[in-house]
Amino acid sequence: MNGFGYLRPGSVQEAVEAHAAQPGARYLAGGTNLVDLLKLGVERPALLIDIGRLPLNGIQELPDGSLRVGATVRNSDLAADPRVRERWPALSQALLAGASAQLRNAATTGGNLLQRTRCPYFQDLDKPCNKREPGSGCGARDGVHRDHAVLGHSPQCIATHPSDMAVALAALDAQVELYGTDGTRRLPVADFHRLPGEHPERDTWIRPGELITGVLLPAATAGAPSAYRKARDRASYAFALASVAVLLRVADGVVDQVGVAFGGLAHRPWRARHTELALLGAPATPAAFEGAVALELAHAEPLRDNAYKVSLARNLALDVLNRLAPAPAVA
């Protein structure tokens, strides 16, 4: 069988040093995706570094009102956290829309961000896939791609990022905290994942050796109205055909703060900057929402069989924006 080393480090420092020293090492936490990929032969790491017992499983409120979520906090625990439910409801909703109860009990915050695409060509060693095997081609482009990307894809790759959680985090301006041999740095979740470009084998901007130690939910978005909505083929345990996370604060009928991110449309959670720019300072009206969402989706480049995603994403975004907007004041 494929041998691999297994290490249970005693500290974060030990973990990142081991990772940096061993090319092709993988961190193991909940294992809900990685173990599948090991069985499929898609992942063949020389070393598994089990971070499951590192002290990264707490949720801490920081003095500035932000919330620091440890990397190994389970999805179900994060979804149930009263602070998250109250102040960043889109995140709780997104987590509960993901996977199944059993998977959410095992899957972690960091692992959720680093999960791989579920593109069937990526998972099948007998088929071409530039993400799995750079230069081998893309089986999905001419194959079955109803579930694939409509935004930001490249000739090399049309895969989508499967996470629900990351979509909410992107809309809520959350940050990923990374610890590496060079110390700690932070990246906005919205910029953490890459577009495929010519290197679809790289999902994120994480550097070799770096470990996700946590996610920061900023005070700036705490308490703002937010929501997540997902469309899928069955009522549970299905990836998003399209989804949207929206944060919307309206003052005096005018959009004061806005964050919109789409899931299921691209190689990363798709922060809808064009929509946000158009809405910020604009009246919070259905017409304004419609125009702003259209601006973003005008960039879509649907494939042969997935044009429906554009209409679906539009409907989802408008539904959530209109729901979050306060009813117009009676004159």
Next chain:
Amino acid sequence: MTGTTGTTGTALGAPAERREGRQKVTGAARYAAEYTLPGRVHAWPVPAAVTRGRVTAVDTSAALALPGVLAVLTPFDAPRLAEPEDGTLAVLQNPDVPHRGWCVALAVAETLETARAAARTVRVTYATAPHDTGPVEGHPGGYEPQEAGGQPGRVEHGDPEAAYAAAEVRVDVTYRVPPLHNHPMEPHASTAHWDGDRLTAYTSSQGGTTVRSVLAQLFRLPEERITVVAEHVGGGFGSKGTPRPDVVLAALAARHTGRPVTVAYPRRYLPTVVGHRAPTVQRLRLGAHPDGRLTALLHDVTTQTSRVKEFVEYAGVVSRVMYATPNLRSVHHVVPLDVPTPSWMRAPGESPGMYALESAMDELADALGVDPVELRVRNEPEREPGSGKPFSSRHVVECLREGARRFGWTGRDPRPGVRREGPLLIGTGVAAATYPVQVAPSTATAEARPDGTFVIRVNAADIGTGARTVLAQIAADALGVPLERVRTEVGHSDLPPAPLAGGSMGTASWGWAVHEACTRLAAHPEEGPTVRADTTGTADAESPYARHAFGAHFAEVAVDTVTGEVRVCRLLGVFAAGRILNARTARSQFTGAMVMGLGMALTEHSTLDPAFGDFPEADLASYHVPVHADVPGIEADWIDEHDTHLNPMGSKGIGEIGIVGTAAALGNAVHHATGIRFRTLPLTPDRILAGLLSEG
């Protein structure tokens, strides 16, 4: 156990609990891959990575170099078999690759993990050939098969084309059902063991007797030297109705290595090698008088098969059963392609056929302005339209009426697309169901033990249906003893031979022999202690009657106009299936099949990849079987039928009828909700949303 204590003569029909339930939920029940015989090793198949061609070389050196690898069987060196009747079992016998996923090598190793790693190390070289994966519509390679599901491929009465052309009201519609997969929880798995020239196979099968006879033929052995054990089977839904490559591969590998070998076919490899519901394109033409009476019914089915063997998804057969019409045509066309071989999936033929027919009937009801329940009642035939035979019993109208009453159908506003609750459109739909009564000869023994208990022996397969339990009930009733005094032994080929659990005929076939043995033992104890019955010549006697179970399905759905998601609010099935022998397990069969029909209507589909010739939906995350959240209020009930033309128990099969009308009822409800006809399954958000947007 509660509810199982049948006093004399009352066990039958009682909601007796599944006898092996506790074993199953505690993990004590052993399945085929769990026979950890001494020295048992594992095998992992290598699937063909081309769509059509020939294996030119297999490099096994790297695999054989791995510690713990015993052997790699290839088409060039695997033990030779006699040529099977079922071409899908000719594994590793020649280098031809008829479709992607076909087994081209088998790695055998001490552990499952080593076998898997070894299989990945095997290097197969192919000479590829151009492939043809369809589509079937307009394909020049199509032909009209002689037979479809054991019946004539074509039945034609009157002058259907002319009658249709002359009809006052006409509906001409085409429905499409995609490939669907059975995906039972337990994969296809077998453990084989040779002891000299004796073969024992533990296998997950719906019919161990057939497995034994097929292995005997393939390995050129007398049947008495083969033992086949299928004690517990974790579902099959038709895909385990015939022996599958796992049992042949396990036996080949065990012979080659001299060790007991387990082949548990990996989930991802199942879709190409264990059958699937073949996709169908069905054109329905209904001609009618303004009062709704049909003048013509034309049902044209186009489907596909592989080049390995002909399997015809016999969707047109239902039109020979359901409605009175002077002019009838039911015909099949099949196109052989370089694709995996289709096979039985729960109510093969009836399920896709009734989806199309019952959807078309709904369209006709719409065109006529007649209530859909009423339209069906008006077309009730006196005799079976296809054969002219009288029905042994037919209570489809009663099912429709009773269902309508319970569902609250009366007073339904027929206008489509007008019931809005916020973003939701609400609708209701109805469809009828039919499934034939099938029965095959079986043997069984009944033994009176000195302690006053009885043992019933029959090589039946309990695939999760409760066969053990219901056979004990049949025996207890025939013997006139309490249920707890009867023990049943099934799932072992040393037991009296019996037909498979398929075609909804298991209980009728086995039960007939059990009933006969027990009745004789009760009447003539002196023939005991063991009485053997064989129903050959009686169970398979030609019946002068058309024998079918019938039913009616009612559905209510909510269609989300934002997302195109269809969510089921209510599902009701009312069935007329002879005497119901166990109220508990019968209800479970009905509702389970209805859930499967819900999946067919709304969530399940496999997509034949035109470039690669297989199905990308290869695991349970991507092949969307309904989950609990998809199934809200679901209810099944039945009408008691007293039919003396069936078998001594008076029962009809119940394993499949529950799926038959479900998809059409849901589809009709979606039309009622939205005002749009969607004629391609499944009704997933992409399709619904596109429809709503183009209409809106």
